[in-house]
Amino acid sequence: MKKLSIVVPCYNEQESVPLFYPAVKKVLATLPVEPEYWFVDDGSKDNTLQEIKKLTAEDNEVHFISFSKNFGKEAAIYAGLQAANGDYVVLMDVDLQDPPSFLPKMYSLLESGQYDAVGCCRIDRKGESKFKSFLSDKFYDVINRISKTEIVSGARDYRMMTRQMVNAVLSMKEYSRFSKGIFSWVGFKTKYLEYHNIERVAGETDWTTRKLFKYALNGIADFSQAPLSLAVWIGMSSFILSIISIIFVIVRKIINPASSIFGWASTISIILLIGGLQLLCIGIIGRYIGKIYLQVKNRPIYIVKEKK
CATH class of the missing domain: 1.10.287 (Helix Hairpins)
Structure with missing residues (x-):
């Protein structure tokens, strides 16, 4: 039985954590895998860590990493991938905007041996402001024109990867990280599954327009001259x-x-x-x-x- 690691970055998600875990656990119960969960608390200011600790007390498959302060989602992703021991590793957001129902399909595609990673991309942004959607679309247009590293429009961090690809991502130790670009830069054959946007199950997003704009500038500077x-x-x-x-x-x-x-x-x-x-x-x-x-x-x- 192969081991599947679920890496979950968290920042101020005390309402989402108790909903995320049973939803994912229910789906994983249908797969022939040994699961392990790695929740990464990125210096949350609410009770996110306490909610995660409740899960660790109930299930020895649940683990966590807690940062000394907020280092950002990219750092949380890197920490989770470093801690994961699975043959396959899946990266998910805790707000359930990444549908757990896709996990069986992702797993079967990797098991077929045809792909090294299976990612997900949104084909619409229903529920988001038109201004934010417009900026996001233009970002993908710009970066794909000026960078040799192609980034799929609407691509999420939600993806399942083989151990070989995870090791390749971890070998890139740059301080300024832009995971969407890194996932594409390392290569490996990737299949993308399309889906309609799903709104958060609880809480509010911390990604303001200003933060997204700053994130976009980092992506351009990291992957284009x-x-x-x-x-x-x-x-x-x-x-x-x-x-x-x-x-x-x-x-x-x-x-x-x-x-x-x-x-x-x-x-x-x-x-x-x-x-x-x-x-x-x-x-x-x-x-x-x-x-x-x-x-x-x-x-x-x-x-x-x-x-x-």
Whole structure:
């Protein structure tokens, strides 16, 4: 009998944990697997950890990792994958937006030997704001245009992977992590199952538009050098335009000596334009340098306060 590890990142999910566990356990009872659960408490401020501890007291298949503070979902995913011992490992959200009913199908596809991973992607975003859905769709359009690593539109972190693929993901020890990109970058044959969006079973999402936008920027910086190329092209274009402007002013003065150079308003506008472009380029380069800085400091991706 193969061992199946269920990795579940949690942050302020005290209402969802008691609903998630029986729903998944009921489905896993139909599979010929030995399950183990790894709940990763990402520094929750509510009673999430207490709810998880109740499960560990009831079932010795349930384990948990508790962080010393909130390190983010990416760190929680990494910690859970490190702790998992299963032949297959499935990553799930605790809010039941990842339907447990897909687990048998995912398991059978991996058992067939045709695939190394089975992921899930949403074909709609019913229940979410139109603005957030629009930004999400545009993010996938942009990153797939500027990155060599293809990321499936609507892809969730919800996926079941073989031990070989999990080990490959764990071999990537970068501090700034973007799991959707990492899962694609390591390769391996992946099958995606489509489904309609499912709303949270309880609680409220912590993913605000601002956090999602920041997450998207990290993904672009982690898996594309296009912004650096953009900075180069902006600098080159500004330089060429400046040379053309200088030549124009000189020729105009030679042809018509009585002509005056543009006034202070146009001069200030040009200075502000060039200055803004320079700051934009410096900001883009600075973002990449910041990632290098954090990586070379070699800080741990997470710190464990408690584990069982």
